[in-house]
Amino acid sequence: MSDTDGKKPLGLGGSRPSNVKQSFSHGRTKNVVVETKRKRVVVPKPGTPAPKTGVAAGLPAGGDPSKRPAGISDVELARRMKALALAKSREVEEAAKREAEEAARAEERDRRRAEIEAKEAEDREREERAKAKAEEEEEKRRAAEAAKNAPPAQVNAPPGQTEVDRPTSSAPRKATEREREAQTRDTAKPSRQDDGRRGGKLTLNDALTGREGGRQRSMAQMKRKQDRARQKAMGGQVEREKVVRDVQLPEAITVGELANRMAERTSDVVKELMKMGMMVTQTETIDADTAELLIEEFGHKVVRVSDSDVEQVIDQVEDKAGDLKPRAPIITIMGHVDHGKTSLLDAIRKTRVVAGEAGGITQHIGAYQVVTESGQTLSFLDTPGHAAFTSMRSRGAQVTDIVVLVVAADDAVMPQTIEAINHAKAAKVPMIVAINKMDKPSANPDKVRTDLLQHEVIVEKMSGDVQDVEVSAATGMGLDNLLEAIALQAEILDLKANPDRAAMGAVIEAQLDVGRGPVATVLVQHGTLKRGDIFVVGEQWGKVRALIDDKGDRVNEAGPSVPVEVLGLNGTPEAGDVLNVVETEAQAREIADYRMKAAKDKRAAIGAATTLEQLMANAKANQSVSELPIVVKADVQGSAEAIVQAMEKIGNDEVRVRVLHSGVGAITETDIGLAEASGAPVIGFNVRANATARNVANQKGVEIRYYSVIYALVDDIKQAASGLLSNEIREKFIGYANIKEVFKVSNVGNVAGCLVTEGVARRSAGVRLLRDNVVIHEGTLKTLKRFKDEVAEVQSGQECGMAFENYEDIRPGDVIEIFERESVERNL
Numbered sequence: 001m002s003d004t005d006g007k008k009p010l011g012l013g014g015s016r017p018s019n020v021k022q023s024f025s026h027g028r029t030k031n032v033v034v035e036t037k038r039k040r041v042v043v044p045k046p047g048t049p050a051p052k053t054g055v056a057a058g059l060p061a062g063g064d065p066s067k068r069p070a071g072i073s074d075v076e077l078a079r080r081m082k083a084l085a086l087a088k089s090r091e092v093e094e095a096a097k098r099e100a101e102e103a104a105r106a107e108e109r110d111r112r113r114a115e116i117e118a119k120e121a122e123d124r125e126r127e128e129r130a131k132a133k134a135e136e137e138e139e140k141r142r143a144a145e146a147a148k149n150a151p152p153a154q155v156n157a158p159p160g161q162t163e164v165d166r167p168t169s170s171a172p173r174k175a176t177e178r179e180r181e182a183q184t185r186d187t188a189k190p191s192r193q194d195d196g197r198r199g200g201k202l203t204l205n206d207a208l209t210g211r212e213g214g215r216q217r218s219m220a221q222m223k224r225k226q227d228r229a230r231q232k233a234m235g236g237q238v239e240r241e242k243v244v245r246d247v248q249l250p251e252a253i254t255v256g257e258l259a260n261r262m263a264e265r266t267s268d269v270v271k272e273l274m275k276m277g278m279m280v281t282q283t284e285t286i287d288a289d290t291a292e293l294l295i296e297e298f299g300h301k302v303v304r305v306s307d308s309d310v311e312q313v314i315d316q317v318e319d320k321a322g323d324l325k326p327r328a329p330i331i332t333i334m335g336h337v338d339h340g341k342t343s344l345l346d347a348i349r350k351t352r353v354v355a356g357e358a359g360g361i362t363q364h365i366g367a368y369q370v371v372t373e374s375g376q377t378l379s380f381l382d383t384p385g386h387a388a389f390t391s392m393r394s395r396g397a398q399v400t401d402i403v404v405l406v407v408a409a410d411d412a413v414m415p416q417t418i419e420a421i422n423h424a425k426a427a428k429v430p431m432i433v434a435i436n437k438m439d440k441p442s443a444n445p446d447k448v449r450t451d452l453l454q455h456e457v458i459v460e461k462m463s464g465d466v467q468d469v470e471v472s473a474a475t476g477m478g479l480d481n482l483l484e485a486i487a488l489q490a491e492i493l494d495l496k497a498n499p500d501r502a503a504m505g506a507v508i509e510a511q512l513d514v515g516r517g518p519v520a521t522v523l524v525q526h527g528t529l530k531r532g533d534i535f536v537v538g539e540q541w542g543k544v545r546a547l548i549d550d551k552g553d554r555v556n557e558a559g560p561s562v563p564v565e566v567l568g569l570n571g572t573p574e575a576g577d578v579l580n581v582v583e584t585e586a587q588a589r590e591i592a593d594y595r596m597k598a599a600k601d602k603r604a605a606i607g608a609a610t611t612l613e614q615l616m617a618n619a620k621a622n623q624s625v626s627e628l629p630i631v632v633k634a635d636v637q638g639s640a641e642a643i644v645q646a647m648e649k650i651g652n653d654e655v656r657v658r659v660l661h662s663g664v665g666a667i668t669e670t671d672i673g674l675a676e677a678s679g680a681p682v683i684g685f686n687v688r689a690n691a692t693a694r695n696v697a698n699q700k701g702v703e704i705r706y707y708s709v710i711y712a713l714v715d716d717i718k719q720a721a722s723g724l725l726s727n728e729i730r731e732k733f734i735g736y737a738n739i740k741e742v743f744k745v746s747n748v749g750n751v752a753g754c755l756v757t758e759g760v761a762r763r764s765a766g767v768r769l770l771r772d773n774v775v776i777h778e779g780t781l782k783t784l785k786r787f788k789d790e791v792a793e794v795q796s797g798q799e800c801g802m803a804f805e806n807y808e809d810i811r812p813g814d815v816i817e818i819f820e821r822e823s824v825e826r827n828l
Helices: 074-149 173-187 204-208 218-235 255-262 266-276 287-297 307-314 341-349 386-399 415-427 445-453 479-493 585-608 612-624 638-649 669-678 689-700 710-722
Strands: 032-035 040-043 245-247 253-255 286-287 303-304 330-337 366-371 379-380 401-408 431-434 468-469 504-511 517-526 534-537 540-548 563-569 579-584 626-635 655-664 682-685 704-707 728-745 749-762 766-771 774-786 791-796 800-804 815-824
Touching: 032 791, 040 626, 040 682, 245 255, 245 266, 245 287, 245 766, 253 255, 255 266, 255 287, 255 766, 266 287, 286 287, 287 303, 303 669, 307 704, 330 415, 341 379, 341 479, 379 386, 379 479, 379 682, 386 401, 401 479, 431 445, 431 479, 468 479, 504 638, 504 655, 504 710, 534 585, 534 638, 540 585, 579 585, 626 669, 626 710, 638 655, 655 669, 669 682, 669 689, 682 710, 704 710, 749 774, 749 815, 766 800, 774 791
Parallel strands: 245 303, 330 379, 330 401, 401 431, 431 468, 626 655, 626 682, 682 704
Antiparallel strands: 032 040, 253 286, 366 379, 504 517, 504 579, 517 563, 534 540, 534 579, 540 563, 728 749, 728 815, 749 791, 749 800, 766 774, 766 815, 774 800
């Protein structure tokens, strides 16, 4: 609204005159105060309701110019009256709007109340109809029972003849029964026009022509129906015989499965659960206690079983003495790194296995069979000697019959030799010491025998019971004696096994082959493993698709003590898992699923924090420890396991290596994605990345490192983890100074007059204030002066002035200790 001056009215966006003051309260404009020379007038802001008297701004209603205050022009009066009218109209509109909203809300409340009342009336009517129907059915049932229990009508007898005098002939009774049976057959015979069910057998012609369509009953079912109808017509009680079943009840079961095991209708089981207050469907799972109550309610017997009962099909079977037959001994070659284990086995096999080993060390468990010149078959296991392969050596000792401990004659007993001795003793298997490298000039076999005495291994040459043979893998010296010692030990053991039972074996090694899929090297211990056998191994299962011996030839079966590669697994098993042959594929899948679930629960339980203290401890540990994440891929399962164990040993309280994922097979795009999300490098051990993974790694900047020798891998990871360590701060004392006097200096504070008694005092060094050899303060110097000049350092024997930064409590006789800090890099 604008007046004749072209200005907007006051309070509606126009400019405020110089004589108008405006006050604010919490961001809202108060009433406008107009100060004039004669009178102070308060004008309400727009939108505020006008007083009931109709008087605003001190003006009488109607705006009589003769009665308005002095100093207000006609234009100002018209503007104020318009503002007042606008406020009144706005108030009227708001009141009308509020009344309309109140009327709408009242109408909505009335409508809802009417709906609720109608629904309640409908529910009451439905309940009354159901009650009336139930009463009617109850009346009918009572009438039927009364008619059924009523005595049969007496046959009309001649006058004067009583029931005792009635004829006893059975002919009329039999005729009556035949009539009843005929009537029963006529009434019980189903009508084809009524339900479309056939009454005779289904012939091939009928089935092919399709004349008998729809759901049809068998002859046995028709006969049972006729029998029930006959009994009902003759007044007999028709009750189906209750079949009591033994219901196997696991820890949790679905409603539908429970109904199937009880041979009851699912609707009846659901109805019974609803009576118990459980609103469930047939696909929901219930606990064992609830299921037990249901089983007892339906009159069956409960047989409690657990999930672990699925493994009962692979329980150990005791073999009869008559079924046992001789088997080849299993010999494990063990010893320290580079003592010639693989070379010795090569000399026995007349092969060159060691030529293919990276770095000249064995990093896999090899399984071979050797036939000696005497015709005896021997199964050899070659274990790695590096410290990281402890678990692989332990597995080799657990599945072996004889341990051949290889010790170099020029190197004597070493740490891995001692470990191999301990593994052999723990497995309680006999040991044969092979003193290798006898062809070298520095060979000293007597030193080897003497060192073995420290570990309670007494050889025969020193009046013990452990055989020792001096051999040379390079020249072949003593190999015949070694084979003879092995044959003698095997003869003493009298090794036998039953080849005619379900096979059981140990997984020596497992890998993921690109062309063949998961492959496991299995050493059969009992029974015979054949092509087509269904087996379960650890958390995996499969069907034997092919068997490959140590020479690379395909075989149809493998008996006891025979190492073979097994193809046909659904996943890569863990090295050391036990392979068991089962009857059906369903059993194998069920056992594998149970083991996988148990392993998952175990891992979750180990990593879970159950109490608040554990949560706080874990959070504190995670904050204080720096982690180096890595992703490991190896060629075989044993190498991956050894690398993970070696990584766990790297680190201290501040730094540790965390293996995000380890597996076998080539490096894939999934591994690169995991490494990129975690900022981790990918470690490939004897494997390479495929083309897609290499391209993705280049795009995302993920580092891939390849290794073929475990020494280099461990050293590089250790060096990388050392980079996460914080530098060590060391203090170096460079001087001492005695305070002789304390001076008060303006704008500086207390200044100590000192004499440097030892070393040198530097302005940049740290200082400590000692009083009676107790540290009072530690800090930095604010000033270091010699006479009136600020100096960088003061030599021993000179006087100087020192002032501490933010510290004034210094006294004569105190000692100032001057030191420097240096940062030193740390390594693991």
